[in-house]
Amino acid sequence: MADTLDFSIALSRGELFSLEAAESIPLTGITAVVGPSGGGKTTLLRALAGLERTPSAEVRFRGEIWDGPGDYLPPEARRIGYVFQNNTLFPHLDVAGNISYGARRREVRSYDAIVDALELGALMNRSVVGLSGGEARRVALARCLASNPAVLFLDEPLAGLDGARKSEMLPYIARAVGEAQVPSIYVTHSMDEVTTLADRVLGLSGGRLTGWRTSPARLLATVTAVSDGVMRVAIDGASGEPNSGQVAEIALPLIAGVGERVELGLPIESILLSAQDPGRSDALATLPATVTQSEGGLGVDVFGQSLVLPKAGPYAIGSLIWLTILRVLPRPVISDSAENRL
Amino acid sequence: MSVWPAIWLTVQLAAISTVILLIIALPLGWWLATTKARTKPLFEAITALPLVLPPTVLGFYLLVLMSPDTALGGAWLRATGDTLAFSFTGLVIASVIYSLPFAVQPMQSAFSTIPKNTLEAARTLGATSRDAFFSVSLPMARRGFITAAVLSFAHTIGEFGVVLMVGGNIPGKTRVISIEVFNAVETLDYRTAHTVSFWLLVFSLCVLTLVYFLNRRGGARIG
Numbered sequence: 001m002a003d004t005l006d007f008s009i010a011l012s013r014g015e016l017f018s019l020e021a022a023e024s025i026p027l028t029g030i031t032a033v034v035g036p037s038g039g040g041k042t043t044l045l046r047a048l049a050g051l052e053r054t055p056s057a058e059v060r061f062r063g064e065i066w067d068g069p070g071d072y073l074p075p076e077a078r079r080i081g082y083v084f085q086n087n088t089l090f091p092h093l094d095v096a097g098n099i100s101y102g103a104r105r106r107e108v109r110s111y112d113a114i115v116d117a118l119e120l121g122a123l124m125n126r127s128v129v130g131l132s133g134g135e136a137r138r139v140a141l142a143r144c145l146a147s148n149p150a151v152l153f154l155d156e157p158l159a160g161l162d163g164a165r166k167s168e169m170l171p172y173i174a175r176a177v178g179e180a181q182v183p184s185i186y187v188t189h190s191m192d193e194v195t196t197l198a199d200r201v202l203g204l205s206g207g208r209l210t211g212w213r214t215s216p217a218r219l220l221a222t223v224t225a226v227s228d229g230v231m232r233v234a235i236d237g238a239s240g241e242p243n244s245g246q247v248a249e250i251a252l253p254l255i256a257g258v259g260e261r262v263e264l265g266l267p268i269e270s271i272l273l274s275a276q277d278p279g280r281s282d283a284l285a286t287l288p289a290t291v292t293q294s295e296g297g298l299g300v301d302v303f304g305q306s307l308v309l310p311k312a313g314p315y316a317i318g319s320l321i322w323l324t325i326l327r328v329l330p331r332p333v334i335s336d337s338a339e340n341r342l
Numbered sequence: 343m344s345v346w347p348a349i350w351l352t353v354q355l356a357a358i359s360t361v362i363l364l365i366i367a368l369p370l371g372w373w374l375a376t377t378k379a380r381t382k383p384l385f386e387a388i389t390a391l392p393l394v395l396p397p398t399v400l401g402f403y404l405l406v407l408m409s410p411d412t413a414l415g416g417a418w419l420r421a422t423g424d425t426l427a428f429s430f431t432g433l434v435i436a437s438v439i440y441s442l443p444f445a446v447q448p449m450q451s452a453f454s455t456i457p458k459n460t461l462e463a464a465r466t467l468g469a470t471s472r473d474a475f476f477s478v479s480l481p482m483a484r485r486g487f488i489t490a491a492v493l494s495f496a497h498t499i500g501e502f503g504v505v506l507m508v509g510g511n512i513p514g515k516t517r518v519i520s521i522e523v524f525n526a527v528e529t530l531d532y533r534t535a536h537t538v539s540f541w542l543l544v545f546s547l548c549v550l551t552l553v554y555f556l557n558r559r560g561g562a563r564i565g
Contacts, residue, residue: 051462075465076473088463092481101477102467147467 003027009047011054019043019207027183029199040207041187045153049082050075081144081152085159087136089128096124102147111146117179118142134165145180152184170196171255174331195265196329217266217307229254237303250285252330262330270327283324291315347514348522356498359437363445363494371449389446401507404436428510436508437498444493452486496549
């Protein structure tokens with residue numbers, strides 16, 4: 001049976017908006033659906049979750065029919081997790097009560113690992129009314145994951161948080177989703193979130209899918225030292241060990257311990273290419289790379305790791321170039337997806 | 343002349359009416375808050391009628407309805423051997439109708455302030471719509487329920503016109519506090535009128551303060 005979520009959805013909201021989308025999404029890692037606001041991302045997610053009933057929709061999850069002609073499985077029977085854009089915590093229950101709400105109904109006994117991954121242990125007896133924005137998001141995510149969903153839908157889960165809070169939240173999401181091993185569909189308009197989290201990217205604009213986009217460029221690295229909320233990482237060599245030698249280590253906000261591996265998302269606009277060694281600079285790192293492909297994106301080899309950058313340049317295959325990295329978005333390794341890519 | 347029978351009767355009337363009102367107002371308030379039916383404004387208007395109709399008009403219609411000549415009044419007379427009008431049961435029915443908006447409107451507004459997403463979240467967490475109603479809607483509407491109970495009780499305590507029309511002025515049977523005050527003034531017994539009025543005033547002030555206090559605790563945690 002195909003390990004995919006297949007759907008074909010057509011619905012309209014008056015004259016102004018219609019959604020027509022059909023695709024097959026692999027159920028591994030995090031799939032991002034990206035597009036401008038008002039493009040139909042939320043509507044698509046709601047239709048998949050069964051919150052938006054559409055008579056003509058066809059949705060199949062691992063072959064099981066969720067929606068079809070004459071078939072409709074209500075949301076509570078789909079075994080999903082859904083993180084809403086706004087705060088939907090239950091105000092009459094405390095943090096522990098919120099987190100156990102779904103777990104009790106799906107007979108999940110233990111969800112300590114989720115609570116730990118999201119660092120909620122100290123908040124369990126607090127009222128959800130006084131939580132900060134970031135804390136409330138973590139509780140909402142924990143509430144979903146604790147119910148052991150078969151797939152997780154995240155609808156702009158960082159909407160309304162400021163920049164610093166967002167960067168704090170991203171590793172939490174990556175770690176918790178990795179911990180729970182749950183395939184996720186993540187809806188956002190932010191390329192930073194995509195670069196950090198997504199294993200694959202699907203575009204959606206004006207109610208139409210615009211196809212799969214190049215996966216975000218990402219390098220595996222190993223944490224070599226930590227101090228005062230900062231970790232130093234070295235990009236892995238071909239053998240999977242931290243490469244020793246010529247490359248400067250990168251200092252990043254702390255999200256993992258010494259010896260643990262992380263993935264470095266490289267936002268495309270923050271990579272500069274040059275044919276000669278640019279020498280010392282204010283950049284985070286300058287990496288030597290070998291060109292391996294020049295058609296359909298620029299393929300390069302960095303310490304044995306392959307990257308495809310959606311860039312073009314007059315670089316011959318086999319030539320040595322330098323990547324100057326201005327910004328890096330780290331995430332913990334999401335276990336099964338990392339192997340898929342290497 | 344002792345006012346205690348009147349006080350006791352009033353409290354009984356208010357308590358019974360409040361229980362019945364809550365049983366009616368809970369589903370009615372929920373339906374009004376969630377329905378998309380086109381007839382909703384009509385039902386809202388019917389529910390709110392007792393707010394604008396003079397109590398005498400309402401009382402008059404109820405009196406006519408309860409008379410032994412009508413189906414309802416006749417059936418009651420055959421079943422119990424007593425007329426519905428000028429009985430305690432008649433008073434309860436009149437109170438329930440008269441105080442209906444005070445029970446329904448707090449419930450309706452409490453249910454309608456629950457964000458739709460919050461209930462959807464419950465559904466995605468494995469709760470059926472029925473389960474979500476009992477585990478999320480009801481607890482979140484709790485303050486509306488309390489407000490409805492307090493207002494229904496207090497409003498029934500204070501009613502006069504409808505009671506006089508439907509129940510008359512029978513001591514120990516249909517003579518409630520507000521009518522006792524009326525009687526006292528009629529017979530120039532200002533001492534009794536003062537005493538009863540004063541305590542009714544104090545009671546009403548306490549009740550309203552309680553209601554506003556409950557409402558002020560806006561988002562505070564309950565339980």
